[in-house]
Amino acid sequence: MEDRVIFAALAGLLHDVGKIEQRAQDAPWNPPEGYNPEGQPVHAGWTEYFIQHSVPAAYHRPALQGVYHHRPEDSPAEDRRLGWVVSLADKLSAGERADDEPAGPGNRPPQQMLSIFDRVGAYRDRPGLAHHYLPLSELRLAREALFPVGQSSPDDTRRLYEALRDRLREEARNDPGDAETYLENLLGAFQRNAWSIPSAYYHSMPDVSLYDHARMTAALAVCVDELPDQQIIRLVEALRADFAHAATPEQKTMLDAPVALLVGGDISGIQSFIYTLSARRAAQTLRGRSFYLQLLNEAILRYVLRELGIPLTNVIYAGGGHFYLLAPLSAAKKLPDLQRQITRTLLKHHGTGLYMALGWAEVPASGFSIGRFSRTWDRMHAALRRVKQQKYRELGEDLREVFRVQPHGGNQEKLCSVCGEEKEDCQPLEDEPGEELGRICGLCASFFRAFGRRLPEASYALLTLGAPQPREAGSALDVLAEFGLGIQFYDANRRLLPDGAELPGAERGVLWALDDPRGWPEVSLPAARGLRYTVNRVPHETFDKLQERSHGMKRLGVLRMDVDDLGALFRAGFGEGEKSIATVARLSTLSFQLSVFFEGWVKRICEEVSGDRIYAVYSGGDDLFLIAPWHLVPGLARRIAEDFSQYASANPDVHISGGMAFIHGKYPVYQAAEDAHDALEQAKQRPGKRSFAFLGEAWGWDEFAALEQRFTTLVQVIQEQGGPHSLLQVLQRLADLYRSRRGGGNRPLWGPWMWLGDYQLKRMIEQAKNKPDLRASLQEIYAELSPLYHSLPLWGKAARWAQLYLRNDKEESR
Template identity: 40%
Template sequence: MGEEGIALAGLLHDIGKLMLRASVAGRYTWERTAQGDFGYKHAMLSATFVEELVPAQWRKEVLGPVGYHHKPQSRRDRIVQLADHLSAAERNDGLQDDQPRVEHPRQLLSIFCQLEADDQMLPTTQRRYLPLQPLRLEEEALFPKDELSPDEVWRRYEALWDGFRRAAEALRDAHANGGDLPTYLESMLLLLQRYTWCVPSAYYGSLPDISLYDHSRMTAALAAVLDRPEVDDAWLEAMKQKPEASPREVALLVGGDVSGVQEFIYTITASGATPSLRGRSFYLQLLTEAVARYVLRRLDLPITNLIYAGGGNFYLLARPGDLAHLTAIQREISRVLLQHHRGALYVAVAGLPLQGADFFSGRISEAWGRLHEHIQQAKLRRFGELEPSELAQLFLPLGHGGNKEQQCQVCGLEHPNTKAERAGADAEPVHKCPACLAFEELGDALRRARWLQWTEGKPGAEAMALDLTAPPGTYDQVLAAFGLEAALLERAPEAAPTAARQVLLAIDDDGLAEIQPTPQTAVGRRLLVNTTPLLTSDERQALLQDPHFPEEERRQLPLAGRVKPFSVLEHGSRGIQRLGVLRMDVDNLGALFQRGLGEQASLSRVAMLSFAISLYFEGWVAKLAEEVNQATRRLPAQGGRLYAIYAGGDDLFFVGSWDAVVELAIAVRRDLTRYAAGHPGIHASGGIALVGGKYPLYQAAEDAKRAEEQAKALHWRLNGVHRRKDAISFLGVALPWTLFGMEDEAEMPNLETVHGLMHELTGLVQEGAPKALLRRLVEFYGEHTEAQRRWQLTQGQSGWVDDSQVVWGRWIWRSVYTLKRMEERTRQNGPVRQRLAALRGALHARDYRLFQRLGVAARWAELLVRGKDGD
């Protein structure tokens, strides 16, 4: 059975815990005293699961290590026992005097409750727990809350077990006649993710802070790398005595990092760029996973050994001896990328041996930090692993040079098969190379797709010879070189046997119910932010008749159902016509992984933290984008106004109608706090740039990046507390989120925040207050900004925002006077007059410290009521 068999045993060794908490134990009277004691009831139930729900052909090899991992009787039993121990390391007993041991089943503690971030930890009284629901993108399933009653916990465990059991039965039956173990293993891994991601691996006598899913998959990974010739009974016995101090090499932590991502996505011209953007971005996600799976196959490791793949990075667990193979694998990867991307993309691969001691006392985080250093060193030697004769090809002349017919107007490279394509019937033709055309097709397929299908083929990277005189290929040729084919499907394929192994992943929650496993097809869920704005028929017709929409853009309009060009997103903005470009990521993420868990850091906890963050950015952000699209839509026929260029790992990049982009940033930051159990040290910073639709994308990306850096450089003081980051830069001003605002747009405007003040000012103008109010406030704010800049330079505090201070000057009394005059001018409009008076009162009550926020809000509101909306 090889590595897959021992990995399956590691994956299922604790499944009996789910059964035990679902009261399954009362339904069995089976005893096996003749073959030894299982040690714990959950181990007996795990063995029961194997006997009843694992296909018959694999039961014998899996049963022993699963049932006897607490009281091993064979070498394989001892391997799973050690893997179990190393995966969990020291479970956190962090119980307080006022927290007695609880015997009834418990929920999983949010991983964020265990983190130290910004020198803060959540008090034990504020701990929050996951709601014991199958994984799906709904608030009641994802967001941590107070603990449920014991009766409700019992009920939810029974529901989880019932769903898992029925899916396990279907999987068993699919593999009843022979089956395929690697496919079964991956299906079971995906099944455990769906049902046990929220289930604690332990709770009696310890905090329930490690998920059964993450503990089980890391146990499986360790079992696979421990099942090697030199790991005999004597080796295992020596490790068992004191693994936390053992210098023996247990595993190899391998990491990969895709570099050149920003240039690859953003440095394309405006001509025909919009359709291919999403395809390029999605291809990078596919490439990351394809390379990770290629490394696994080259090292003969099962899928359980892939710890994480996303955000242009991957991590996996290998054998210590596999370090010697990484240079050859790196060379094979580089040949493929250099052949097809001409140096634009590079994957740096590095490995770090892990000793037994590295799994304990939080040292796994230190190991992760050392691995990152190795990866950075590999990136500095970009393509240095290639042979001299291969590197010499980089200096050969390529292409004809200046052949306009063969030059792609999207990426700028020459290709002999470049074609002229039209976006619309009256549009000018745009020359596009095969690679860019393929990216367009990929992006076009993605917007309609409900399933992603991976098909395994024979990799060609090992035997590939670098020949830069041959033209570069398309994305599917790159993936094929790594032995995979990716297909996006609108309709679920029939559950029929196939010749090659496949993985079929639902892109939405509903799609998962429409697919079934087969002997060669593993099924599961794929988190993906697939927010793509499409041009509706009604919207296209309205644009063709809109005198404000430029004639040139009307000629270039694509057909209905295609991706909206930037010009349409710009035109669809509320108020001034601009694109909003948003870049945003979690603050201090490296520190969270390296120091946040302290001595409690274990392989399982690190994997759990990684999964939790990716679940938010690769899953929940999609829901937020959908909600913002609905809430900010100006006309029923308008369609989406947000375009997800990238969302994964811990960051995102969106382009869209500028007003919708700002609301999305607010929603992402607002829900991150709730998702992170209210931890004040878990936060994100972002930058927003406003640009025209023809503005070069690479420059817009740089502008947004600089805005994000401005936010991350911010030092601020609020209520006497000094903080850094946790800010947003918008309209050239960086402010803490606390002052900028994170309230829902539908809520009552909060006059303490920029967001709330903006809604109040906009509402006042729309309900009768003169627009001159906004112009005067913006004018006064300009005076204040210049005075503040001069003062900060004299104080050496140009990066500070201090809520306890205000820069005094004539702009303050002039603002108060203007508000008073506006009250008099609107005395016939009682509600507006009262709100103006309330605004003036709020300014006075806060000792005029609201003035800066009021000025930014006035600029924001002025943009919203200008342009075509203000005519």
């Protein structure tokens, strides 16, 4: 990558870092000692101070040019061009501030970041609702660091800024010895320490982080750096006039000209690729396949960045099988060739099973402001849809390769028992020496060896990056190498684990901490450090063995959950048309906040709920797929829903639904995935959604909490108080009678369930006269039901739940 591109990104990333230094001071409105502001804002002086004291000297010259982004014409530098570039990038990136709303009562805004969830849906248009602020904390998986809080006192705020500043200073001094790696390392440091620091908080709602504003400024600096000098200067002047509502017609026309590309990438075929497996070796390969898709998305993204000659700062979001980035206008000439090469590589290794579509749209200078960016977002997605609707068209005459008849067919010796495809490299599949259980292809075997076997032990992953290397179809590592990526894992003690593969001739590396880092592994390559939370819970046992750890009925529970109407939230959650406050920074912040919950906080929930009994097939983006002993799943789903509601500021327009299916350990994975998907769809059919489908019905989360409370009561009555198991049968029979006569209406009904219930429950109460605790519990159940028995359906389902939970081995074998 050219130094010019790296330096433009570096100057953009550091242009406002002085705001952290300034807010950490006892007297924040005083400039650093010896600094002459010369019409510059005070934070610009603190930016210069940070660069001079914390950034390696090799990067001072480009970084200091960004200090004068407010008035680049006053810069003392001999070459002021980069100052103008950062000035333009900053003004484009700051389009989100044009809402011009005071951030707090009495125009005394807090120096904390407003939760992005306060800016979507109902909260956006109802200013009377309470504001929720993010803690001023480094990014880590702790409730006190992630979940919204109230306003801190001024003394606490300054102290918290001081701690974040000190950590950022220390990390900024770490120079891996390679300019691109230093830039990416600094980007990771910004993410960890500035993710919850507001970029601005006067005259604009503080809902965009300094991290997001800084990296978008860096991205736009890379994009506009290729424009002619005079065009850059005229655009800065036009934006100044536009912000002051004084732009001339000529300037408005200039601002409608494109300055960057919004590029999207989307992998098709993910569902079939992960879940179309036989039950054999599913537990060993399933998580590896899922993690491989994350790596494949990263590898293709890195390949695109490398070929376009742009840094990681230009990525808006990557995860869940798609990515979005900003690129210079000149990238439009290269993207069609990249689409063809990506398609050819995926065809070679995956046939037509996986396909990556690229789509892009030009963004005018005026398109980054509120009320405008959503149009570009829609045009980019429309371009993506067109590519997916015309797959492989980019191959031209080579399209016949897609329809080529395979040279083999019907040969059991070449049939993989895991994925069901015929492959030339199938080998015997053995669980014990000498016990052959079919055959496995090299690709499926590599998912287990390279990823599935090591991921549960891994605390860090080292991505090694270099030039793409042509490989023959074989293992998953070969696919990644074709895009220029290798991978190795390290455990919690930072020791290298076997089975990974460094990319031969790798130029540099990226260290991912899969959890909160406790030190970093020593590696031989220049390596940037970053967080990539991963829910890597994988029990060391087959699904057959895992189901034996269930309480009562020996079955597994399959849980699928996702955010309701997320597409609408991104499309219209920030408003529509000219009233939309959607900007690239806000959309990026929303994506980032969702990924932290699903990739990070869900990891913590799984650890707290079940230890080593949850198999995390996937959790990321806005959805999850978990398998566990069935009795853990209902409580796990409720905990995830409750935490998500708190995390999202209890916003009534941001909620989650889930569905659970019961399966046997030998049940095919694809069918389990389909069953859980059907349950999730049942939940989403309920009016208002925000539901959980369980035991054949969709329950609102409040209803499910009531169901769970009654289940707990019945288990205590029988297990702890010696109550009769017949109570469970009685409640279910009464509920069946009630449902059959009620017919779905809400009108009160009289029926046999009333006198039968009175008779049978009173009889049980009488028989418990020598057990006072049991008698009291039965009387409470009877009192809630009688006289109209309206809550009978709830008690009937709770009884069924308790029956499954209390089922013994003898009953299970019948």
